Amino acid sequence: MYLGSLGYVAQNELTVLKNIRRDVIVLNAYYDEIKVAWDDLKCENIINLYEPALLKALYKSIGHRFTAILLNLLNYRLDLIKRIIREYNIELIYANWGSNMIPLIKMLQNNLINIPIMYNFMTYPQNVYSWKVFLENWYCRKPIERLDGRIHASQNMYRYMSKRFDLKKHGLDMIVTPFFSEKYHYRKRLPLLSEKDGEPHLVYIGPLTSSRNWDDIRQEIYEIANEGIHIHLAETNVPLRKSPYIHFFPYFPLPQLINGSLATYMTQFDACIVLFNFKVCSCLDRFYTSFPSRFLFALNAGIPIVMPKGYLLTCEQFVNEHQIGFAYKNLTELKDKLNNFELMQEYRKNAIRKTVDFTYEKEFHKLEKLIKVLT
Incomplete structure (x- = not known):
């Protein structure tokens, strides 16, 4: 199951992922509903996690980060995700980019979703202001340490995370340069x-x-x-x-x-x-x-x-x-x-x-x- 927002990052990853593993279920975790499949990807199974009207209202009032954290605390859409996992016999959850999906990953971990979770960070930390980076690392520490697979964009990113998180506690780490598809x-x-x-x-x-x-x-x-x-x-x-x-x-x-x-x-x-x-x-x-x-x-x-x-x-x-x-x-x-x-x-x-x-x-x-x- 691919978990993320459907922009150019998802377009690039799914372009390659679909060629290697053809049984990909895409869970759109963005507030804009995806109504049609991408023809060039032939990815029919795109499921919208959130109602666009509700999310847009929350984003406008409290911002993206606090919206994601609030939905995690409320276990919002947890039943839907569990149903998708059962119906499609999901073997792996793959999420990506910065710390965007960490609140959702945290919800899954806290509810003992017994499926390996792999996270491709590409960019980390995501914030550029000291107090926000401090809070980002504080909030992300436990879910990052509990990930089964962590993909770092560079050796520098791996060193950064190794100094701030106990990566040896659990999971495997790998460095993959996030090039675009040919x-x-x-x-x-x-x-x-x-x-x-x-x-x-x-x-x-x-x-x-x-x-x-x-x-x-x-x-x-x-x-x-x-x-x-x-x-x-x-x-x-x-x-x-x-x-x-x-x-x-x-x-x-x-x-x-x-x-x-x-x-x-x-x-x-x-x-x-x-x-x-x-x-x-x-x-x-x-x-x-x-x-x-x-x-x-x-x-x-x-x-x-x-x-x-x-x-x-x-x-x-x-x-x-x-x-x-x-x-x-x-x-x-x-x-x-x-x-x-x-x-x-x-x-x-x-x-x-x-x-x-x-x-x-x-x-x-x-x-x-x-x-x-x-x-």
Whole structure:
């Protein structure tokens, strides 16, 4: 049984999971009802756990985290989950992403659901403010220690959890890089924009929002543009000052991720830049341990990756190991390296050559091995 919210993470995992284990029941634990199956996945058994109207009202009044905890305390929908387990003869519960599903997992553990539970964290901790990270670790400690299988995105994440939780108490641990499926990869290479105007062009794949402070990177965008570096980002409702160096492209919905359209579009840029508003974050643990999706999307395109130095440690280690990009100390260094034709050509060649290895299919044998051990 796959337990999670049905966004691009679920789309990616189910794309591979369905090819290996065809008896997948998807339990949608998000407040938006999924009314139709995803045709490209041919996943008919999608069950909505919650009533959308009730959840939306709770989310709006007390927020996602407290809603999840409240539903756990009330054992909400426990009878439905037990019925699904019986009717479909569920052998394994697979949940994922951050600490989103931990309240639901905690409810199942407390009610002695005698089925192995495997959790793919991908991102942990999820919060970026010190007091929230403290509470997140406090709340998650027992359910994480009781998991039968824990999947970490990096060695740094495993070390982080080992220091805070007693992982040796119970369960097995495994490190699996959360690449996207090969279906997300580019289909063809587009001509570089920099070959037309002789100026560097960056693409930013990620949200730009003022509602979540650490995704409000407007100041960073202005500074990059002022340096004479073109930056391209998805269309947004957030107001931005006009500049000949700031460009927008249409939003790519889920179907255009899995058919390689976004990755193909990204091939025309010199590099993908990974940015957050680190200044507003009082705890950077999340960035030290995880691979943000805006980083992983660049691997699908086979283009170099750049980021400010000293924040995204796991990502820095990865690009240095594979020589597919760099971390910069300041914008002058960023522009100088982007204008270094031989350097960028080498990074691009490496990124293209290694794309074939950066796939979830290549990593999934590790998950399959753990699944077999647990079941």
